[in-house]
Amino acid sequence: MSNRTRSIVRSARVVGLKLLMPSVLFLCAFASLITSANAQDKAEQPQFKNLQVLKDVPPDQLIPAMQFISASLGVECEFCHVRDAFDKDDKQSKGTARRMIQMTLALDTNQFQGERAVTCYTCHRGSAKPVSIPMVESTAAYVSEARSATDSVAQGRSNLPSPDEVVQKYIQAIGGSAAVQNVSSRLESGTVTFGDGPGFPVEIFSKSPFRQAMIVHLPAGDSTTVFDSRNGWSKSPAGLVRDMLRADLEAAKLDADIQFSINLKTTFQELNVIRAEKINEHEAILLFATSSSGPPLELYFDRQTGLLLRQLRFGSSPLGLNPTQIDYSNYKTFDGVQVPLHRVIRRPNRTLDIRLSHVTQNVPVDDAMFARP
Helix, strand or coil: CCHHHHHHHHHHHHCCCCCCCCCHHHHHHHHHHHHCCCCCCCCCCCCCCCCCCCCCCCHHHHHHHHHHHHHHHCCCHHHCCECCECCCCCCHHHHHHHHHHHHHHHHHHHHCCCCCCCCHHHHHCCCCCCCCCCCCCCCCCCHHHCCCHHHCCCCCHHHCCCHHHHHHHHHHHHCCHHHHHCCCEEEEEEEEEECCCCEEEEEEEEECCCEEEEEEEECCEEEEEEECCCCEEEECCCCCEEECCHHHHHHHHHHHCCCHHHHHHHHCCEEEEEEEEEECCEEEEEEEEECCCCCCEEEEEECCCCCEEEEEEEEECCCCEEEEEEEEEEEEEECCEEEEEEEEEEECCEEEEEEEEEEEECCCCCHHHHCCC
């Protein structure tokens, strides 16, 4: 292993970067960072070998499936796999995982008409060994786990606003349609921390329509992730370029939409107000934004101010849904538009904290910034 590779690996370990999706752009940047460490020292090998249970799954769905297992059991890759030899069957836990996948797939096929009702998380709940006795404390399931969104829509609807009212209040809170529509580009800079690790400088370049480039300045070099409105990729400090997973492209488009508030009603086929919730001491209205391509996007709006407090979305995998929660706070006005300077991105066992210090809008952004290397 070269000295440069060791430097990259040390940088990744400092911030605790694992192959789990914290948000679309950060997932691609740091998955690439880790896996590229040995890529310069070895000839390119086929990515997946010795597939048995999931051999018919499209290749770009295998990593999301592994992410789902990791989040469901609270473990890392080496719980089942041999380091640098993922195809080996040396660990008993790998054989157990295969049997458990077959069991859950059979249950869903035979008992739930193919619906993804029983998953790894159904029993494991973040533990490598599931328990058979109920715990004293429990956490409520995600609203999206309801069999039908209409089962929980607008309980006590007379006290809740309509979807149009929620969206219009959000647009006005952000700055109004005209101000939002006037924003054609945005440059943001600040720091990002990963869990309890140190902060690293980060720059985010966004340009309408739906283009975004993120650069994290790490000790080993820059980690860059780009979405060009259709495709996405990341480039690690080692120079390795990786395509964004297909499951992440739709979420990447949401991240890159600097006119999200005024595009909300056209981006999603249906909007439903579900109920009132408490979010960080704020009374919030939960809005389901539904499209035909996946589970609903859960949006939590401050009932008093109308600003977006939280976004909860789910990435699909063959085994279950991978949740990503993004909390927004510390809104400040730039050119008549409110921008959240503090964003906390949470995935199971992963937290990223982004604190922006500078925001400029409607400045030139070279299209070359979004060109694939």
